[in-house]
Amino acid sequence: MQTVFDRRVDAALVSRALASAAFGSMWLDIPRPAYPTLPGGLNCDLLVVGGGYAGLWSALHAKERNPGARVVLIEAERVGWAASGRNGGFVEASITHGAENGKSRWPTEFDRLERLGLANLDGMQADIESHGMNVDWERTGMLTVATEPHQVEWLAEGADEGEGRFLDQATVRDEVASPTYRAGLWAPDTCAIVHPARLVFELARACAEAGVQIFEHTAAVSVQRERRGIRVQTRAGVVEADQIVLATNVFPSLLKRNRLHTIPVYDYVLATEPLTAEQLDSIGWRSRQGIGDSGNQFHYYRLSADNRIVWGGYDAVYHYGRRVDPMYEERPETYRRLAAHFFITFPQLEDVRFSHRWAGAIDTNTRFCAHWGLAGRGRIAYVNGFTGLGVGAARFAADVCLDLLDGHPTERTELEMVNRKPLPFPPEPAASIGIQATRWSLDRADHNQGKRNLILRTLDRLGLGFDS
Template identity: 65%
Template sequence: MPRSESTVFERHRPDASVVRHALAPTRQAVFWTEDAPGERYPRLQGDVSCDLAVVGGGYTGLWTALLAKQQDPDARVVLLEGRRIGWAASGRNGGFCEASLTHGDENGRTRFPGEFDELQRLGMRNLDEIEGTVAELGLDAGFERNGAFDVATEPHQVEWLRELAGGDDPVFLDAAAMRAAVHSPTYEGGLQRFRDSALVHPAKLARALARACVEAGVEIFENTPVQALGDGITLYTPDGVVRSQRTALGTNVFPSLLKRNRLATVPVYDYVLMTEPLTPQQRASLGWEGRQGIGDSANQFHYYRLTEDDRILFGGYDAVYHYGGRVRERYEDRPETFRRLAAHFFTTFPQLEGVRFSHKWAGAIDTCSRFCAFFGTARAGRVAYATGYTGLGVAATHFGARVMLDLLAGRRTERTELEMVRSRPLPFPPEPAAAIGINLTRWSLDRADHRRGERNAFLRTLDAVGLGFDS
């Protein structure tokens, strides 16, 4: 076992005063949703009947409702959202719209080796369809099909990226080429991907999809939590009942209305900082002319991107599970994580010393044990669900919506025949075993990052039983 080593973020820490200055004006608020307030929709009052009820006003629910109306314009489609459209994960994410349906190539090859190539093809087609819909409907979503960089910040990660390069896309970049593209002294190498990644403005995408739904005839109700799914397909809300022929569940990280899925996902909190807009001089100091999204190659990885007004979103690294697996607003403010992220930001871009952060926020990721979405039906095929995206669902939710509509219609398609669609992840154990296992995994991943990627016996055991994480 190699000795424990420091990472670049520990070897080149900024002065504590730099971090304090940067965080001094930061507000606990989601930049995206403030930047795209959107329309308000009524609360459900009374009873309604419909052909399709969609539960959840995030990307999964919105895509499902929109696609359902496109497939059958005469169908009555009702969408129920417990709070506001896009307020949770769909309005808080980094806006990375990735073609991968399996949370990265390695995860896909390991879990679905017999159909990995098919999943890659379907994932790229899925991203193409999203791009086509944005253009066709004129959705104001900040969509940029600009590719991405995967970067190595430690020497041992360079070979990992070199092995993934293939032909013209993706292309391996050595340290000099990577630093020429984006000016960070942390880069030891990189992988440039040209077609399998885009960026969006998360809240604008959610608001635009909601407007498209309404224009297509979908009825949207906000502040209408579904409290129970009764016998048959009856959805009970505080002030009304919805009776539907079919129901699609897009409840993401929140407790499932189906008992079978209660232990299938857990909420893991992810944290984000957003800078103030950069000055022209600060922006020029970065290079980064292609505006690609960037993610590093550690187990505890960072992701970052530019916004339309030249802010930098910088997030990731800490992934925090709270005992009991509950979603709570108080978990969103974690000062030690924001200090750590700010320090890592200035290690990455020391030339930006003096920049301040305007916003900080967090959100809960619907994590499942196979680290990519799973699907299924209940109630004799009249209820379908898609969940467990594990932080890479901006594009995959569109695929999940298509899968649910296929399942509800009883259609055999290339999607429904996939092992990925027909299989389920192993459930998480109840507490205290869940907290012990999740936190031990996180500690082990951090240890691997400090030991040149060497995975300990615990991680190797998880790998052997199909529970290992390597995106």
């Protein structure tokens, strides 16, 4: 069976639309702060390794909990250069990668996870306001759309279970005019959109103003527990800390025990030039919702503050050996596929051109959402595995890390989600064989009315999976 996205699109149209697209994240085309390299050795109370969302929220909230603490953050490259500066800017309340994933894995505590996730989203908005962060924050809600007949039933079931309001075909097309839409599920309160790079840069500013020392181009090489604390060797000197938060996400963990728990999956994105008033009027989208479609291979898209459409997803590409390498980011066949799918979704925008194309690696684990742990006799906390939904969840994850280091039970640290780790991915070549078989199976399910084959059903029973 064919899906709507198998329709033929004029190759010349795709080529014209991509011809002037600059390679690199649109979000990072703004002035960014610069921080010094670590000048030598130093001592601190808390060292945070990683200058993305999880690391910066950890540092900021650590200073708010204990203003007198000496908090240092080190980043191997530049603050926000990786996933935090390249994502779609969806801030979702879900900390479980969606309701279906949360209900299947933690059915007895799912309601609590939903409540904590919504509180985290509200808290994030409050933090942004209290620190005066200029991040283009819009509490827009999320619209999930069905583009195939079998997906309509999925959305109706989601509405029945309280995940949002079901929209029939006429209603959803009145919201956003796409001939591919068959139905929608509208959740007005559980998602915001944000300028992701502004968010990370403003978080860094808030950290610095609170007294956090930030050092860029300071790669951590090794970590070693000593009698009185933790010793981290960097390329610029040694940092001795009482406690550490490791927030390196997709990059190989300093703790060898964690290196099989995540894999890097490459995600690809396009951004259009700003839409004119006439172009925007042709598709409606007056409520500016975040949008995602319902396939196993799905697209996510939203409007920027200057009315560009940021359009990503579908391809989720794993490369043998778990490598994170810039060479994987330039993938012409994927950008062409994404462009074709854009014009299938919005044929009325055939005169629109793309201004940017980019990619980045997502830290994926077998349960599709973050996992935590302690090491170094309780002095090292770590978090990994956001699987593409870390913009909001990273703030919750940071608070969990700090709770774990404090050593006093909280509602967060008592969660089964926090205390149970996902199954690791196998080593190569088994990892690559399994992941590619799973990707093929997900594509087959999308082409077979969503029906899952034996491979997917077996993975479901084992609690394993692969997703973007």
